[in-house]
Amino acid sequence: MTKRWQIVKLGLVLGLMGSLLLGACGAKQPTSTTVTRTDYLKHKVKVPKHPKRIVASYLEDDLVALGIKPVVQWSVKNGSGTQAYLKEQLKGVPLIDYSLPYEAVTKAKPDLILIGTSSAVANGKYAQYNKIAPTYVVKNGTTVTWRQTFLDVAKVVNRQAKAKKVLAKYDKQVQTTRQALKKSGQHKVAVLWVTNNTAYMVNDNSASGALLYQDLQLGEPSLVKQVSKSATADWSAVSLEKLAKLDADDIFLVNSQKSASLFKDPLWKNIKAVKNNHLYQYGDSSSWQYSGPIAYSQMIDMVKTDLLK
Structure with a gap:
């Protein structure tokens, strides 16, 4: 073998080795675009990392x-x-019926479907939704707090850091408001919702009840405690006869029917808070019927406006 050929051969070998090294350095390792999460109903769901x-x-x-x-x-x-x-x-966001029809969900072309209640995927519905897009049932039920639901949503959409900031801001708002309310004196409060000429009382362990009695530590009337013990939903129907004995200093009323005849009934007019003009009314556009960090933050502002005059 000539010396010249040896030099050429060495050059070819070195060149090939260099190419391989460069290729190894430059090649990107395959990255996973999904992550497997276990939802509230124990489904193993491959969800997008950034839906x-x-x-x-x-x-x-x-x-x-x-x-x-x-x-x-x-x-x-x-x-x-x-x-x-x-x-x-939510300006500009199209509407979808609460029952989540399969056709409407398909039309939305989701890459992730989050379900808020276990009952919404009963009787084979989960499999149908999961055919459209990865479907994840978040923590829900009477024993699950809104915070647990919120943090579960944050986990599945990969926004845990943002969730911590949201809750820290909310907790600060709660703390300052709670202190201000204590300085203003003791308040026993109740939340009522009137629709179809029927009054409903909120459960003390959910929705606005959890905010008022747990977070803000406002006084809970005996009737609220009594109704909450047997409550099977966020709101329970209460008769006027029972409401007449409501020992709340203040009532927050979600009034969905201003013309309801019950407002003209002497029993209603003689309720302690109504008679003392401590009835604060809100319409369906308010956040009183909902839960979540935004709804609760807005409710706190309304409580401050009403009780810290």
Whole structure:
């Protein structure tokens, strides 16, 4: 073998080795675009690490608080009922019926479907939704707090750091408001919702009840405790005869029927807070019927306005 050929051969070998080294350095290792999560019903779900098109009916508050705009928003009665307190944040977002029809969900082209209640995927519905997009059932039920639900949503959409900031800000708001309320004196409060000429009382362990009695530590009337013990939902119907004995200093009223005849009944007019003009009324566009960091923050502002005059 000639010396010249030896030099050429050495050059070829070195060149090949260099190419291999450069290729190894420059090649990107395959990255996973999904992560497997176990949902509340023990489904193993491969969800996108950074979902872009999320359907999450009735979980919009959580998503918006995390800086995410869903592709559709919850509604009832053919779109006449929506979460109006999120009107600005959900501007331009199409409506979807609360029952989440398969056709409407498919049309939204989601890359992730979040389900807020276990009952929504009963009787084979989970499999149907999961064919459309990865479907994750978040923590829910009477023993699950709104914080647990919020943190579960944050985990599945990969926004845990943002969730911690949201909760820290909320907790600070709660603390300062709680201190101000204590300085103003003791307040026993109740939340009522009137619709179809019927009064409903909120459960002390959910929705606005959890905010008032647990977070803000306001006084809980004996009737609220009594109704909450047998409550099977956030709101329970209460007769006027029982309401007449309501020992609340203040009542927050979600008035969905201003013309309801019960408001003219002597029993209603003689309720302690009503008689003392400590009745604070809000419409369906307020956040009083909902839960979540945004709804609760807004409710705190309303409580401060009403009770710290």
